[in-house]
Amino acid sequence: xxxxxxxxxxxxGLIAIGLAVCGVMLVFSGWRSGAHWLQFPEWVQRPRxxxxxxxxxxxxxxxxxxxxxxxxxxxxxxxxxxxVRILGASWRLTILVAALAPIVIHLAFYKLLxxxxxxxxxxxxxx
Amino acid sequence: xxxxxLLAVVLAAAPAIAQDKINKPVRxxxxxxxxxSVDLVARLIAERLSPRLGQPVLVENKPGGFVRVAIDAxxxxxxxxxxxxxxxxxxLVVTPHAYVKMPYDAQRDLVAVARLVNGQQGFALxxxxxxxxxxxxxxxVKANPDKAFFASSGVGSMGxxxxxxxxxxxxxxIEHVAYKGSGNYNAELMGGTVSAGISGIAxxxxxxxxxxxxxxxxxxxxxxxxxxxxxxxxxxxxxMDLSLWYGVFAPAGTPNAIVERLGRELxxxxxxxxxxxxFVNLGLDPAAAGPKVAAETLAADYARWRPIVQQAGFRxx
Amino acid sequence: MGVLSQAFxxxxxxxxxxxxxxxxxxxxxxxxxxxxxxxxxxxxxxPVTFFMPPVPAVAAIVTATAMAIFAxxxxxxxxxxPGTPASAAYTDEAYAMTKKGYGEVALGASLVFSMIGGxxxxxxxxxxxxxxxxxxxxxxxxxxxxxxxxxxxxxxFLAHADPLKGIVSLLIxxxxxxxxxxxxxxxxRFTFGNAELAGGLTLIPIMIGMFAVSEILRNVAAIDRPxxxxxxxxxxxxxxxxxxxxxxxxxxxxxxxxxxxIGALPGxxxxxxxxxxxxxxxxxxxxxxxxxxGHVEGIIEAGASNNSALAGAWIPALVFGIPGDSITAIxxxxxYIKGLNPGPTIFMNNAxxxxxxxxxxxxxxxxxxxxGIAAIxxxxxxxxxPRAVLLPVILLFCVVGSFAINNTIFGxxxxxxxxxxxxxxxxxxxxxxxxxLGMVLGAMLEENFISSMIKAEGNPVxxxxxxxxxxxxxxxxxxxLWPLGARLLRGKQ
Numbered sequence: 001x002x003x004x005x006x007x008x009x010x011x012x013g014l015i016a017i018g019l020a021v022c023g024v025m026l027v028f029s030g031w032r033s034g035a036h037w038l039q040f041p042e043w044v045q046r047p048r049x050x051x052x053x054x055x056x057x058x059x060x061x062x063x064x065x066x067x068x069x070x071x072x073x074x075x076x077x078x079x080x081x082x083x084v085r086i087l088g089a090s091w092r093l094t095i096l097v098a099a100l101a102p103i104v105i106h107l108a109f110y111k112l113l114x115x116x117x118x119x120x121x122x123x124x125x126x127x
Numbered sequence: 128x129x130x131x132x133l134l135a136v137v138l139a140a141a142p143a144i145a146q147d148k149i150n151k152p153v154r155x156x157x158x159x160x161x162x163x164s165v166d167l168v169a170r171l172i173a174e175r176l177s178p179r180l181g182q183p184v185l186v187e188n189k190p191g192g193f194v195r196v197a198i199d200a201x202x203x204x205x206x207x208x209x210x211x212x213x214x215x216x217x218x219l220v221v222t223p224h225a226y227v228k229m230p231y232d233a234q235r236d237l238v239a240v241a242r243l244v245n246g247q248q249g250f251a252l253x254x255x256x257x258x259x260x261x262x263x264x265x266x267x268v269k270a271n272p273d274k275a276f277f278a279s280s281g282v283g284s285m286g287x288x289x290x291x292x293x294x295x296x297x298x299x300x301i302e303h304v305a306y307k308g309s310g311n312y313n314a315e316l317m318g319g320t321v322s323a324g325i326s327g328i329a330x331x332x333x334x335x336x337x338x339x340x341x342x343x344x345x346x347x348x349x350x351x352x353x354x355x356x357x358x359x360x361x362x363x364x365x366x367m368d369l370s371l372w373y374g375v376f377a378p379a380g381t382p383n384a385i386v387e388r389l390g391r392e393l394x395x396x397x398x399x400x401x402x403x404x405x406f407v408n409l410g411l412d413p414a415a416a417g418p419k420v421a422a423e424t425l426a427a428d429y430a431r432w433r434p435i436v437q438q439a440g441f442r443x444x
Numbered sequence: 445m446g447v448l449s450q451a452f453x454x455x456x457x458x459x460x461x462x463x464x465x466x467x468x469x470x471x472x473x474x475x476x477x478x479x480x481x482x483x484x485x486x487x488x489x490x491p492v493t494f495f496m497p498p499v500p501a502v503a504a505i506v507t508a509t510a511m512a513i514f515a516x517x518x519x520x521x522x523x524x525x526p527g528t529p530a531s532a533a534y535t536d537e538a539y540a541m542t543k544k545g546y547g548e549v550a551l552g553a554s555l556v557f558s559m560i561g562g563x564x565x566x567x568x569x570x571x572x573x574x575x576x577x578x579x580x581x582x583x584x585x586x587x588x589x590x591x592x593x594x595x596x597x598x599x600x601f602l603a604h605a606d607p608l609k610g611i612v613s614l615l616i617x618x619x620x621x622x623x624x625x626x627x628x629x630x631x632x633r634f635t636f637g638n639a640e641l642a643g644g645l646t647l648i649p650i651m652i653g654m655f656a657v658s659e660i661l662r663n664v665a666a667i668d669r670p671x672x673x674x675x676x677x678x679x680x681x682x683x684x685x686x687x688x689x690x691x692x693x694x695x696x697x698x699x700x701x702x703x704x705x706i707g708a709l710p711g712x713x714x715x716x717x718x719x720x721x722x723x724x725x726x727x728x729x730x731x732x733x734x735x736x737x738g739h740v741e742g743i744i745e746a747g748a749s750n751n752s753a754l755a756g757a758w759i760p761a762l763v764f765g766i767p768g769d770s771i772t773a774i775x776x777x778x779x780y781i782k783g784l785n786p787g788p789t790i791f792m793n794n795a796x797x798x799x800x801x802x803x804x805x806x807x808x809x810x811x812x813x814x815x816g817i818a819a820i821x822x823x824x825x826x827x828x829x830p831r832a833v834l835l836p837v838i839l840l841f842c843v844v845g846s847f848a849i850n851n852t853i854f855g856x857x858x859x860x861x862x863x864x865x866x867x868x869x870x871x872x873x874x875x876x877x878x879x880x881l882g883m884v885l886g887a888m889l890e891e892n893f894i895s896s897m898i899k900a901e902g903n904p905v906x907x908x909x910x911x912x913x914x915x916x917x918x919x920x921x922x923x924x925l926w927p928l929g930a931r932l933l934r935g936k937q
Binding site for chain 1: 473480488609611612615616618619622627628629631634660664665668830832833835836839840841843844847848851853857859860864893894897
Binding site for chain 3: 154160161166167170171173174177183184185186187189190191192193195196199200203230273276281282283302304305306307311313314315317318320321333334337339405443
């Protein structure tokens, strides 16, 4: 096609070159200033922080994998409970929040904004 | 006795009747960004379909790859009637012949639910060439070959094909510039950077009426009801019959009962007089048909377009 | 005069006023939730407006979007989570102010100057729409190319710490933008045969991930530290607004003008306006070094800009039926459906309706003040919650918001993935904002470049021969070479 000597690969190609050049420059300056190749943030050392971060990430992965099958509501209750508890709240507060949050989201997103949140296992009682 | 028989019949029929019920909001997917004519038709339809189904019908815009992204989204959706595609027939029956490899097969991946309207392309001129009719434009192109470009709403669109056919049979060398939908190029057309635009009549009709653009020819076999004083290319001496239709499709595997129900509702909607007037204004001729006729039209068109595309040398990969 | 009184009658009707109020609250909510944008608010309102007469239908959209663009600033400032892409331009700045205890100044400034910007844009719309629309039409792909390039330059410019890392961030953003089928050739790039990827990587889930999720991760990692929830107190929002107005008249005016102008350009809306205004603000500021540490000037300018862009976008929309941004693209459809066909005829045939729309614009912007105050106070209350409750709830909203864009779980995947990427980036000193800008502008840059190249038949000279294009090109080169030139001059001394 005329003018298409700048085909679809041209733009990403240019970006890749740019990244390569910048990457080299950054590695060079990092090496010169004596920085480590790989460094873990200091919170990794602290068990509570580690657990909390893993819980957040794990909960998100769990949602991605399970939301369609289990349904939004059940999955949300589970992960919110996990998160609230691991961040240090009492059991009472955990249950309260884990019960309320999905309801609020259901009303706001499903009812008001018509976002099709999956019902999953609760399909039969869908309203 | 009769009572029990009746009850039995009703109970037996109940599951069948209940089977065409749709229990969740419906997504009507459109392959272009919001605001274009396909999107407009979709919103008009959605507005009227919603009360009939008792569910909200939401238009979802999934632009990209000339409807390819939208087709992918619909064909891989759950076939329960809650995801539908509204598109012109072009990406289903024309575009596939221009590629050696296609990631989708309309007749295999989708089931036709309804045919809505017929439409054709309009050749719209902006102020750049100063021409107000087709013969004048042809003269201008011959005198300014390096400025002759036409815009279309995408690579593989009907407008693109029309342009290619014009180049072959009309003896007119005009180069193609693809845009994403007509909204993007109308500004340049009116601003004088691109000399012509070829896309659905709806995209330029209003501008034609107010004099900002001039549609000098249409691509179908007969003049459009919306533009009765605009000749067809056929009349101007360029043999051409390139028209399309808009239809609604569901993923393959959607239960027949649902397809039939949706088809009935859609055909009824298109038949309503107030909508008819709107469509005609947009350059679209109501041609409502249910699933069976729509499927037949799809299959017939797919076969019909192959030789046309090949003869025009419309190759895209 | 009869037309004007007719317009007043159309607007000051109980039903219409009620619609305006309800849409304002709706817009406030949608704007404040990260993941829901003003464009989404508009699309969601369309089915609701089907059964309304034209004036309330349009009033609903105008009000909701004006609120939404401002409301995006609330979580952006208090939580570092932009509610809409337009707020992303100055999220870091506003959050820095909040951390220093000046949250109420940031929010107040955002509110008041958004309103001023919106009113300015409306005034321009009323007075000069047809004339400006003609100018807007002169913009072709050549002009847009330079404009977008200018916008991208501003990203490098904004990276106050390390320009090299800013460039890398920008390139990452551009790379992300090139994924998918949606490029001029219609050729699938980086899709690996996956249908989701073919649609490209949607901006909103990525934005939520990069700003909100990474921030949540940071807060969670500090769980055993005491909770220094940034804004200890939010005092009187209006305190000091008048002082600010007197101190920064230029940013207010500049932001409003630039915002209206960019909004008036078809296809460029509030988000681009905000980014460019923020960069312009830094460029022309006398206190340049304060940018990024929590300085209100950029917020004033960009806040005015994005609201005025909303009004500006209606200029080509009303005059020609060409959308000025994604919101007006939908609005034009609504106008057609209601029988209000945009174009020169609309001013002749439907003058009362048009004036009514102008009135609604003014009302909506004024309404921002009381509702905005209520929203800010409400947000303050909600933020009193313990972090064990706040963070999970916000995260859940982010998850659903990311899902809601395309109604696929892939949005959540993007959110998580880019949340991690952003966390890593920021831990290593790479700013996130340029990446977002790259994603916002990447497609426009490529499309306009290719389009222009086709029209120029491969001849690059065409890029500078058109007057406006040439001017923009010059501006770009000046900005590019300015730091170099300045250093050379300094060296000589």
